[in-house]
Amino acid sequence: MKNPYQTESVKILKIEDEGSRSRIFTLAAPRGFKVKSGQFVEISLPGFGEAPISLCSDPSIKNKFEICVRKAGMVTGALHEMKKGEKVGIRGPYGRPFPVEIGKKRNLLLIAGGLGLEPLRPAIWEIVKNRSQYKKVQIFYGACDENDLLFMKNYDEWKKKIDFHITLDKPKGIKTPMACNTGVVTKLFDSVKLYDNPVAFLCGPPVMYKFVIKKLKELAFLDSDIFLSLERRMHCGLGVCNHCAVGSFFVCEDGPVFSWAELKDIKGAI
Amino acid sequence: MTHGELQKFIGFLMKQGWKVFAPEKQPDEVRYVEVEDAAKVKLITEPPLHSFKRFLVPPEETLFEYKKDKMAEVKEAERQVIFGINPVDLKAVVMLNQIFERDPWYQEKMRRTLIIGQSLIPENVEQNIFQTEYEENILEHLQFDIFLEVQGKNYFVYTGSEEGQKVLEDFGYKNYEHIAYAGPIKEEGLDPIMVKYRDALRKNYKKEIWEKDLGTRCIECGKCTLICPTCFCFDIKDQPDLVGGGGVRKRTWGACFYNDFSEVAGGHKFLRTTAERIHFWYYHKFVRIPDQIQIMGCVGCGRCAKVCPVGINIFKVLAKL
Structure with a gap:
């Protein structure tokens, strides 16, 4: 059976500081990878875990994509220690983009x-x-x-x-x-x-x-x-683990982009 | 099938290499144990304190081992028999089968698991809050391999899968009837109890239930999530070896009552108060799961009320929705 948690190993092509606290990581894109505004990937660093990170690059650029990451937890902290040429695991992209x-x-x-x-x-x-x-x-x-x-x-x-x-x-x-x-x-x-x-x-x-x-x-x-x-804690990214549930939606799968018409009656959505 | 034949059948399965788990009456509670002597297997009306859940969704399981960036495949599960699940708990099997339909670890376990159900359902409302009855047509909406309908001292045997038929035939028992699974929803349409609670909870947020009552009583211990046969939320975390660069990625039971369940980078929590957390638990069972798969996310076994240290009783909460 296809393993939806299987990550693909991709090379870090470039690392640049961005603002005072973030870094842009340019990663090699797997075949067929497309960037859409609002979608995210799960970044996997074995030993540290996974974290959902938004895609932030120009969708017309082929073969590579960018993520902009602030050091805020274990995975992002470990990512900030990595060097150009090293590899990270990714799965995705996931989620419904901005229309x-x-x-x-x-x-x-x-x-x-x-x-x-x-x-x-x-x-x-x-x-x-x-x-x-x-x-x-x-x-x-x-x-x-x-x-x-x-x-x-x-x-x-x-x-x-x-x-x-x-x-x-x-x-x-x-x-x-x-x-x-x-x-x-x-x-x-x-x-x-x-x-x-x-x-x-x-x-x-x-x-x-x-x-x-x-x-x-x-x-x-x-x-x-x-x-x-919407931002939420995510573990699976596949609409199962329920950490990101908002009302009857899963932010990872039904979102992260929602219309206000969908959310306005849900207590705690924002 | 006589009880003697049933015990021989269990012994046959054990000889064939199946690990058999069956409920056993212990001094304090009924619990699942691994069967060592098939002659001691009994059908018990009292449901086991812990349901079948941990055999299909274990408290902790390894998703894969990693060594540098190489990841291992899903391992073959051990062959296991879960014996004696009543129709109330079989509803939870149906639900989990749908929730984990694309999950390779769950599916591998199911592929190597033989489920043997049975018809003894407790009548008391504490253990059967929706008063599920063993009635005609119930079986075609449940998922099992073999089902034993208690008829006096004997059993009528149904099969619900090819695997169930195969093991019975291999054992030499042919007097069974096959039931084709017709999906979880009955011909008459959606379960009216599900619709009632779903609509009530979705439409009304009653402060007096969540904030004034449960939010002040619940101590966020999470016992209800551990004991519930349908609570399946999970965390994924890595456990690295101390040396050598290898380790495992694990999936463990999660609990929406715990502090970090909704915490994001930077420390913000989306479920801040006890009231928000217990509302989230009820909403999941009575609205989100029905919206997702049109069946209730609670089977009415009453285990959560039994283990709750502050006496929160789901039956009474539902009555106030």
Whole structure:
């Protein structure tokens, strides 16, 4: 019988520091591997275990993909000790991605908080690389301070094609590639005029969801026009172990991306 | 089949190399033990304290061994007979078979397991909270290899699989009837008890049950999850050798009451309070599993109430939903 926990061993092609606390690992992609915004892989390091990590690279790049990892536990800690040329196990990709295709018919509003920019980055690259196919796109990105900003070297390229706004909760006055606003991400709604009738993609911590969804509802967004990615503890990634259960959904298999229409009646979803 | 023939049949299976586990009345409780003397095997109405669960979903199992980045295949399971499962617990077998249908370790165990069911069901509500009866047509919705219907001092023998037929034929017993499994759901449609609790729990969140009552009484010991024949949540973790770079990846029973069940990197927990955790346990059994596979995630054996140190009784909780 096919073993769904079997991992594939892939080589680390490149390791770069990203922001003050994360690293981008470029991994060799197995045959047929596709990157979709919001999907994740289980990274397996024998002896340490597995951890679900979002894919964050440009989907048009073939044969390799990127994950951006902050050292936060045993597996990510061990990963940070690894060197270029060494191998890690992967299985996946898993999960339901952001419905990026909607952006071909509707304007998009991408709202990211902190590390939440990682799962949205494949969508941003997809739009930037195929700009003429998509309608108008805005990004609202909130981070704690300049040191937490991710993917800074991409901003010049992104802001030429997308209306991109950053806000910092507690700025330290460090120079950044583009001007940043001050305050939490919902403050951007006061200063930036939204495009007409957009679909929103959200990725960030639960507290951000509470405030952003409240704001979006005030602006008369339909529940079915708000998509958000949930974070949960995962062990199997296959909809069995129940660690990631939310209501009757499994975040690993039915999500991690859900519409607000699916989640709004579930206690504890955000 | 007479009781003497049944004992001979068990002895035959043991000689054929099967490990046979059967319930035995011990001074305090009925427990599963490995049979050493087939002449001592009896059918007991009192269900064993621990169900069959650990024979199919063990508390700890090795998923694979690793040496550097090489991983071992699924190992062949030992041949085992689980004897004497009553129809209430057989419902849990049906449920686990669906939950683990794509799981190679579970399926390997099932492939090497002979399940022998029997018709003695306790009548008291403590051990049969949904008052399941041994009635016509019940067998076609249960999964087993052989089933013994108690008729006075003798048994009528049914088979539910080719493997069951084969071992009976090899033993030399032909007077059995085969029952084709018709799936878990009865012809009349969804189980009305399942629908009632599912809808009640999904529609209403009653603070007085979860926060005021159970949330203040439950001590999060997790005994109910260990004893429940349908609790199957698991953790996956690695256990490295101290030297040599090898080790094993293991799957162990998990419990949604424990502190780290919902904890993510950075320390945030999505199930923070006792009330959230016990609600999650009930929601899994009475809403999530029904939504997933249209059968109840509780068979009504009452074991959780029996072992609960603070007297939480599932029967009484359901009545308040």
